[in-house]
Amino acid sequence: MNPLSIIRQFVKGLLKENEPYQIALGLSFGMMIGIIPKNNLTAQLLFILSLSTKANIPFLILSIFFFSLLAPITDLISDKIGYYILTLKSLEPFFTKMYNMPVIPWTDFNNTVVMGGLMLGLSLFIPSYFLFKKFANYYNLFLKNKVSNSRFVKFLKASWLFEWYFK
Amino acid sequence: MIRWSYLIPRLVFVLIVYLFFYFAFDPLLKWTMIKSLESVFEAKAEIKKVKTSFINPSIEIEELKVGNKNKEFNNLFEFKKLKFALLSKPLFEKKFVIDEASIKGLSFDTPRKTSCKIKIKKTEMPEFVKNYMAKAQDFAVDRLGEIKTDAISDIKLEVAELKSVNLLKEIEEKYNADYKNIEEKIDFKKYDERLKNIEKKFEDVKKEKNFIKQAKQASELKKEIDKFYKDFKKDKGEVSNLLNEVKDYYKSLDQARKEDMDRIMSLAKIPKIDSESISRMLLGSDTVNKINDYYSMALEAERYIPDNPKKKVFEEKRKRGRVVNFTKYDSYPKFLLKIAHIDGVLTPQNPIEYSATVENLTTQPSVYPYPLKIKLFGKKDKSEISANSSIDLSTDIAKSVTDLKYTGVKVSNLVYGKDKLKIEIPSSYLDTFVNIKTLGSDVDAEIKSVFRDMELKPYVAITKLDKLNKTIENSLSGLKTFSLDIKLSGKLKSPSLSFKTDLADIISGSLENAFKKEIEKAKAEIREKIDLEINKNKQKIDSLIKAKQSELKEKIKSESETISKKLEEIQKSLEKQIRF
Numbered sequence: 001m002n003p004l005s006i007i008r009q010f011v012k013g014l015l016k017e018n019e020p021y022q023i024a025l026g027l028s029f030g031m032m033i034g035i036i037p038k039n040n041l042t043a044q045l046l047f048i049l050s051l052s053t054k055a056n057i058p059f060l061i062l063s064i065f066f067f068s069l070l071a072p073i074t075d076l077i078s079d080k081i082g083y084y085i086l087t088l089k090s091l092e093p094f095f096t097k098m099y100n101m102p103v104i105p106w107t108d109f110n111n112t113v114v115m116g117g118l119m120l121g122l123s124l125f126i127p128s129y130f131l132f133k134k135f136a137n138y139y140n141l142f143l144k145n146k147v148s149n150s151r152f153v154k155f156l157k158a159s160w161l162f163e164w165y166f167k
Numbered sequence: 168m169i170r171w172s173y174l175i176p177r178l179v180f181v182l183i184v185y186l187f188f189y190f191a192f193d194p195l196l197k198w199t200m201i202k203s204l205e206s207v208f209e210a211k212a213e214i215k216k217v218k219t220s221f222i223n224p225s226i227e228i229e230e231l232k233v234g235n236k237n238k239e240f241n242n243l244f245e246f247k248k249l250k251f252a253l254l255s256k257p258l259f260e261k262k263f264v265i266d267e268a269s270i271k272g273l274s275f276d277t278p279r280k281t282s283c284k285i286k287i288k289k290t291e292m293p294e295f296v297k298n299y300m301a302k303a304q305d306f307a308v309d310r311l312g313e314i315k316t317d318a319i320s321d322i323k324l325e326v327a328e329l330k331s332v333n334l335l336k337e338i339e340e341k342y343n344a345d346y347k348n349i350e351e352k353i354d355f356k357k358y359d360e361r362l363k364n365i366e367k368k369f370e371d372v373k374k375e376k377n378f379i380k381q382a383k384q385a386s387e388l389k390k391e392i393d394k395f396y397k398d399f400k401k402d403k404g405e406v407s408n409l410l411n412e413v414k415d416y417y418k419s420l421d422q423a424r425k426e427d428m429d430r431i432m433s434l435a436k437i438p439k440i441d442s443e444s445i446s447r448m449l450l451g452s453d454t455v456n457k458i459n460d461y462y463s464m465a466l467e468a469e470r471y472i473p474d475n476p477k478k479k480v481f482e483e484k485r486k487r488g489r490v491v492n493f494t495k496y497d498s499y500p501k502f503l504l505k506i507a508h509i510d511g512v513l514t515p516q517n518p519i520e521y522s523a524t525v526e527n528l529t530t531q532p533s534v535y536p537y538p539l540k541i542k543l544f545g546k547k548d549k550s551e552i553s554a555n556s557s558i559d560l561s562t563d564i565a566k567s568v569t570d571l572k573y574t575g576v577k578v579s580n581l582v583y584g585k586d587k588l589k590i591e592i593p594s595s596y597l598d599t600f601v602n603i604k605t606l607g608s609d610v611d612a613e614i615k616s617v618f619r620d621m622e623l624k625p626y627v628a629i630t631k632l633d634k635l636n637k638t639i640e641n642s643l644s645g646l647k648t649f650s651l652d653i654k655l656s657g658k659l660k661s662p663s664l665s666f667k668t669d670l671a672d673i674i675s676g677s678l679e680n681a682f683k684k685e686i687e688k689a690k691a692e693i694r695e696k697i698d699l700e701i702n703k704n705k706q707k708i709d710s711l712i713k714a715k716q717s718e719l720k721e722k723i724k725s726e727s728e729t730i731s732k733k734l735e736e737i738q739k740s741l742e743k744q745i746r747f
Contacts (some may be wrong), residue, residue: 037487071487079488086491099493102259113488 017096018056018144023136026056028129032121035074040108042118074120075113082116193217199227208243210234211283225252234283237456240560243280244512247272257499273511308400309696326700329425330430335704342708346715349409350722352402358743361395369737392738396666403727408714417705424701431693454653454666492534500531513545517576519552521545536561541569545602564607571601578618587629590643590670595621599694610662612655621646627674635678635685642671642677 029050036043067074086095098104108114112140147153197217204212215230231247251268326332328398370387375381440725509523523543529535538559545552551574558567576599580593595618603612625643627636 066511073489082488092493102256105261108490109687110491111488112491112494116488 005011012103018140021135022054022056022142023059023124023139024129024132025053026050026059027132027135028125029053029059030060031067031128032069032125034064034115035071035078035121036117037108037111040114041103041106042108042114045107067100074117076082078120079112080116081119082112085108085115085119086112097107101111156160174377182445188221193219204231204233205285207238207288208233209285210236211281211285223252225250232277232279234279234285234741236283238276239282239284240279242275242277242283244273245277246270246274251504251507254499262499263502264499268505268507269505270507270509271511273509274514276514276516280517296482314689329427329697329700331420331427331697331701332704333710334420334423335701338417339708339711340705342712345409345718349406349719352406354408358395359397362730362733364667365395365734365737368411369741372741386439388741389589389738392734395734399727399730403723406719406723411422420701420705424697431697453650457644468486478604498635500534502528502530503535504528509543513552516579517547517550519545519547520551521552523554532560547712548575550577565605566621567603567605569601569603571599573601574598583736588674589626591624591626592618593624595619605659608659610655610659612658612662614653614655616653617648618650621647621649630679638680639674642673646670646673649673656746690732 022120029046033043033046033050036046038044051057085091095110194217196219197214201214202211211234211592213232216228216230218227219225222735225694226249228249230245231249233243235241235243248271249268252266254264254266282460338577349654360669365388368384372381372384372388375384430673460631491514504525505527507525507528509525510521513519513521521543523541526540527535527537528539532539534590538561540558541554541556543552552572556567556569558569559565577594577595578592578597581591581595583592583665598617601612601616603610605611618643623644623646624641627639627643629636629639649670650666651670654665654667655662682685
């Protein structure tokens with residue numbers, strides 16, 4: 001995604017496509033992507049998947065940044081979960097098969113933090129979706145107007161580049 | 168439901184990626200490789216061309232040159248062309264497998280027109296190298312300082328501190344005191360009273376009319392005269408003894424002289440310099456710097472070797488998380504170079520055409536359990552190089568054996584040591600034999616170098632004495648051959664180093680010999696000075712004693728003669744009187 005597109009989507013997301021379920025989806029996907037390392041195919045696929053849905057993009061990006069900052073803490077848990085899963089005797093044949101498949105190793109599924117982070121993210125996805133939905137309602141009621149009237153958004157909306165790009 | 172706003176930028180992105188790989192990937196890869204090489208070798212690296220292909224994944228590198236950080240206008244190595252192709256199937260499994268690679272025209276120590284110096288943060292020296300350098304430095308500073316202060320000329324002879332001279336003064340004082348005592352004893356006036364008394368008694372004997380009484384008195388007087396004689400002889404004997412006592416003073420003088428000699432000689436010790444220290448001083452820095460370079464490269468290579476290669480499921484340290492590897496059937500390791508063919512001309516100075524092979528280079532020896540093998544051979548005229556190395560990392564304890572023979576190498580303009588002790592080798596032939604064995608974390612290595620048919624220009628200024636320096640220089644300049652043995656043993660991360668060179672033995676020997684001569688000379692001079700000082704004082708005392716003794720003897724003689732004469736007269740008269 002080019003930088004202008006990101007800004008455009010960002011501003012658009014702040015003003016449009018901000019139904020509570022869209023914001024909650026964005027935040028939940030962001031949480032899942034944020035807690036796993038980004039230099040693998042798993043993170044890229046999750047990002048593409050999240051962008052392909054109607055998830056709110058600014059909240060998705062903000063969520064990725066926020067949860068990436070928390071990664072050193074979540075890594076401690078996800079590393080243990082991942083190691084437990086990856087060393088389960090019952091799953092060894094399955095992982096061995098995956099390990100021997102082409103392309104799959106690029107997902108870094110055999111990395112404890114990737115596997116643990118994915119499992120942690122998946123298990124927290126539904127509860128966090130409902131939690132973030134409540135936050136989205138609150139945002140729409142009390143914060144949305146403040147954000148759309150903020151100097152930063154006004155500046156972006158007023159800029160000739162922005163206008164030209166939206167034509 | 169399709170989000171076109173999302174899809175269109177993605178398509179644009181794919182187009183940009185394609186254009187990037189088409190136009191910009193090769194220059195970017197070239198730039199990355201140059202930066203990586205510069206970071207590893209800490210000198211300028213140059214690559215003429217990098218060509219990649221993605222359909223049949225392959226890389227071609229042309230004219231790569233890496234500068235030598237220790238020689239500004241020399242390359243550490245360079246090659247004309249490197250070519251290899253990656254197998255496509257393993258690439259999908261995130262594995263980089265090279266079936267066959269070739270490096271053409273790999274040469275070492277080639278000259279370069281421009282400087283290879285770059286501003287880069289230098290790799291920190293390993294602890295054992297730092298310790299070694301400090302040791303060599305300490306030696307240079309301490310021992311040289313010692314040699315300077317030990318110089319023979321610095322040995323001072325303080326007359327006032329000589330025990331023997333002080334003793335002579337004491338002898339003189341004592342003799343004066345004793346003389347007074349003896350003189351007092353020689354004063355025989357105390358016998359005058361007794362003599363007068365005897366004379367008076369003799370007069371009384373003469374006057375006595377009664378014969379019996381007279382005989383009795385004469386007998387008593389004779390007894391008294393005998394006693395007088397006895398006492399007088401005893402006193403005379405004592406005085407004579409006191410006069411002869413002077414000889415004992417000289418007995419302690421001999422002891423004091425010996426002590427003086429020993430004390431002064433102890434200051435003139437030959438500085439002990441072991442040949443290991445001289446080896447370190449002379450060749451230590453250069454050799455350790457070279458070892459440090461190879462050691463840094465070995466540590467860099469070690470980063471790609473897992474800690475426990477045989478473990479079925481092993482963990483690698485990563486920035487985030489751990490990697491759990493599973494069994495691979497018919498699998499490749501993450502990186503594998505099955506075989507690389509290398510050829511080229513070794514160095515411009517020794518243009519040996521060689522060929523080499525590197526087999527089974529991998530980052531996962533447990534997955535590909537074949538030992539890494541390096542073979543090299545080259546020969547030209549009398550020069551020859553051969554190397555054989557086998558590194559097995561697939562077993563529980565990693566082991567390696569490396570043998571290198573590099574003989575008949577023409578070397579020139581070598582300089583070892585600096586400042587006070589330096590040798591220049593304008594030309595020589597060098598034979599080097601290297602044997603390195605490692606077992607787990609232990610290393611046992613021996614490097615033997617022999618310089619032969621050599622010209623040697625020594626520069627020695629390790630002592631203050633020019634003559635001494637010249638002697639050492641002379642003993643070195645005639646040399647035609649010398650050897651250097653380096654032993655490296657102990658743990659790989661902190662090995663202990665030892666140096667031995669017959670050059671150091673020669674320096675140490677000639678230094679000792681030269682010092683020995685100087686010291687013997689100085690000792691003789693000191694001995695002479697001490698004896699001169701003793702004799703001067705002794706003569707004075709001797710003449711004093713002689714004068715005093717003859718004076719005293721004369722006095723004893725005259726006094727005893729007077730007394731004896733008087734007594735004899737009395738005795739004769741007494742005998743005559745009694746007979747009458």
